[in-house]
Amino acid sequence: MAPPPLRSTFPLPRLASFRTGAPKTTRVHVARGALGALGHLDAPLGLDPEARHVLVTDERVDRLHGQRLVALLRGRGLDVAYVVVPEGEGSKSLAQYVALVDRVLELGADERTTMISLGGGVVCNLTGMIAATLFRGVRLVHVPTTLMSQADAAIGHKQALNGPRGKNLVGSYYAPDLVWVDPDTLLTLEERWVRDGFAEILKHALAQDEALLACVSQPDATLRDLDFVTECIERTVALKCSTIDADPLERDEAMVLQYGHTVGHAVEHAAGYALGHGESVAIGMVAAARIAADLVGVDTVDAHRELLHRWALPTEIPRELDPSLLLDRIRRGKRCTGETLWMALVDGPARLARHGRGCAWPVPVDECARILGWYPTHRGSFAPCAVH
Numbered sequence: 001m002a003p004p005p006l007r008s009t010f011p012l013p014r015l016a017s018f019r020t021g022a023p024k025t026t027r028v029h030v031a032r033g034a035l036g037a038l039g040h041l042d043a044p045l046g047l048d049p050e051a052r053h054v055l056v057t058d059e060r061v062d063r064l065h066g067q068r069l070v071a072l073l074r075g076r077g078l079d080v081a082y083v084v085v086p087e088g089e090g091s092k093s094l095a096q097y098v099a100l101v102d103r104v105l106e107l108g109a110d111e112r113t114t115m116i117s118l119g120g121g122v123v124c125n126l127t128g129m130i131a132a133t134l135f136r137g138v139r140l141v142h143v144p145t146t147l148m149s150q151a152d153a154a155i156g157h158k159q160a161l162n163g164p165r166g167k168n169l170v171g172s173y174y175a176p177d178l179v180w181v182d183p184d185t186l187l188t189l190e191e192r193w194v195r196d197g198f199a200e201i202l203k204h205a206l207a208q209d210e211a212l213l214a215c216v217s218q219p220d221a222t223l224r225d226l227d228f229v230t231e232c233i234e235r236t237v238a239l240k241c242s243t244i245d246a247d248p249l250e251r252d253e254a255m256v257l258q259y260g261h262t263v264g265h266a267v268e269h270a271a272g273y274a275l276g277h278g279e280s281v282a283i284g285m286v287a288a289a290r291i292a293a294d295l296v297g298v299d300t301v302d303a304h305r306e307l308l309h310r311w312a313l314p315t316e317i318p319r320e321l322d323p324s325l326l327l328d329r330i331r332r333g334k335r336c337t338g339e340t341l342w343m344a345l346v347d348g349p350a351r352l353a354r355h356g357r358g359c360a361w362p363v364p365v366d367e368c369a370r371i372l373g374w375y376p377t378h379r380g381s382f383a384p385c386a387v388h
């Protein structure tokens, strides 16, 4: 027997839709001494005095700044539990994420909990992934302590974990509510990591902003001058905030945030994270400039090398890295569709090249390999060769 016809009391639309989520505003506060100032504020980091909060940091930052910050917050009557993860890129993993979710639940987190990250980009991204997924999203505050995280990783809504097949392959768009930047925390950071983070500031200078380019090109500027570094952070934060605000999904002008990352991520992963993220991006920016010289027809390679050398950053892909491995990593990047890479390229100082209506430049993988001197260019048949 045929089933009775379906009846509805509502008219059935041909196409239904719904929207979710309210737009969220992230506040970013940059000031030297901002951490100590928390001791005098009415509601430090906007924390709810009735809720249990969880602060995540790594072993090194714990010793240098974590215990002081937790004591300060608890001194204001706030309930803050505390988790310490091993330092280094290895903590930005699926395994660490699973262990941490369990620990955070064990500590009594609930929907009113704020997750607080205190540390570099690794801790920012790991804590961001927990905040994005715990009870389908809890409040998130970043207190970044490396130049990389103060100028870049904490300023945005991209949270990610690494996997065996590549960097940042699992992630989520989830914005922090507040980013509290105290450049004075950089006083304890090793010089190598200050330089490494500065690469992301140079990215905005080389591909986006002439004023920042002029600022970082001053002959007497030095990373030992914390007022100069603070000015660079403020300028970069302002650029990044307005860029994300205009193009949150990085389809157009926010492609600038990807500058140097296509080759940079591949180098970082292929080198087993022996190179820092910023060092890898520096190398990737020179590779992008070489590709732009060939495909866009504007040669800024020497200008890139000169600026990056001035800040003691590497510019060449290490010769020991196997080109076939690099190409494999490049193909696995999220900006590779089929055999096309969608890259940010420059066509002049501090200027992103436009392609059609956007700033994503299509680069065939074969062309990338040819320009960077990786022969032969077809999949799976590389002989190791010198990489320039």
Ligand SMILES: NC(=O)c1ccc[n+]([C@@H]2O[C@H](COP(=O)([O-])OP(=O)(O)OC[C@H]3O[C@@H](n4cnc5c(N)ncnc54)[C@H](O)[C@@H]3O)[C@@H](O)[C@H]2O)c1
Pocket: 058, 059, 060, 061, 064, 087, 088, 089, 092, 119, 120, 121, 122, 123, 125, 145, 146, 147, 148, 149, 152, 153, 154, 156, 158, 159, 160, 185, 186, 187, 188, 189, 190, 193, 196, 197, 276, 277
């Ligand atoms: N999501 C994004 O938009 C984004 C942007 C840029 C970078 N990232 C990610 O950030 C990560 C790199 O971040 P990172 O360079 O900050 O690395 P990191 O977090 O590993 O920190 C580097 C080292 O500095 C130590 N450290 C941190 N703060 C310190 C301080 N104040 N004093 C002394 N030592 C301190 C840490 O313990 C660690 O050993 C990468 O995983 C990268 O992919 C993400």
